[in-house]
Amino acid sequence: MSDRAARARALLDLHTAPELLVLANVWDVASARVVAGTEGVRALATASHAIAASFGYEDGERIPLDLHLDMAGRIAAATDLPVTMDMEAGYGDPGETTRRVVAAGIVGGNLEDAMRPLDDAVAAVEAVVRAGRDAGIDFVLNARTDAVLSADAAAERAPLLAEAVRRGRAFLEAGATTVFVPGVVSQEEIAQLVDGLGPGRVSLMAVPRHTPPARDLAAMGVARLSTGPFTQRVALTALQDATAELVAGGVLPEDTRALS
Numbered sequence: 001m002s003d004r005a006a007r008a009r010a011l012l013d014l015h016t017a018p019e020l021l022v023l024a025n026v027w028d029v030a031s032a033r034v035v036a037g038t039e040g041v042r043a044l045a046t047a048s049h050a051i052a053a054s055f056g057y058e059d060g061e062r063i064p065l066d067l068h069l070d071m072a073g074r075i076a077a078a079t080d081l082p083v084t085m086d087m088e089a090g091y092g093d094p095g096e097t098t099r100r101v102v103a104a105g106i107v108g109g110n111l112e113d114a115m116r117p118l119d120d121a122v123a124a125v126e127a128v129v130r131a132g133r134d135a136g137i138d139f140v141l142n143a144r145t146d147a148v149l150s151a152d153a154a155a156e157r158a159p160l161l162a163e164a165v166r167r168g169r170a171f172l173e174a175g176a177t178t179v180f181v182p183g184v185v186s187q188e189e190i191a192q193l194v195d196g197l198g199p200g201r202v203s204l205m206a207v208p209r210h211t212p213p214a215r216d217l218a219a220m221g222v223a224r225l226s227t228g229p230f231t232q233r234v235a236l237t238a239l240q241d242a243t244a245e246l247v248a249g250g251v252l253p254e255d256t257r258a259l260s
Contacts, residue, residue: 008140073104094111141176162196
């Protein structure tokens, strides 16, 4: 088995294990090394929003794919851990994008459905899975549906969750490993997703002040918890706070560690 195939298998095992997989998303080599060096971390995930912001781009495939892939590849090369990449909506060709992602040393990815017609969204999932298979690996696809996130804030929640489950089931049947449903944070709605998609199939994003603790999600049967852009925001919040203290006449935090 090649090293790439072994990493893919390791990432798949982490997604299908009974334990919750917690992924603190990274956006450059420095953040990747810090996260990878943290006890208990078993895989890395990139954040498209955070990578785009690092280069001055808005989220939503506005960063050129070449630039996005270059950074993701640098992250993969900087660690022995398996890496999964946020591929956004696939940059117009999910299969070809996946081929390039795998060539960069990355063995898993997120793919947004962007609320395309379900047949088109399923075809995109199939293209990603096929590209991984053609490359000789079990590419770990975290298929994202925006059925909840993209809806109007005043919309009734039950139909949104039902649509997320409908789409998620189709993505799982097409070969996705897990279904990522951003916008769901309450225990009641999380339980509905787990009931509809099955234990070990639901992927969520940790949202400050809203998402239940990881230990609670694990007990509910959630498979994966990632942080999206929030880990970068944690770092930038610390940077701004330290800067404000310094320019106000103070000092840098005494507990600052040499992590880079």
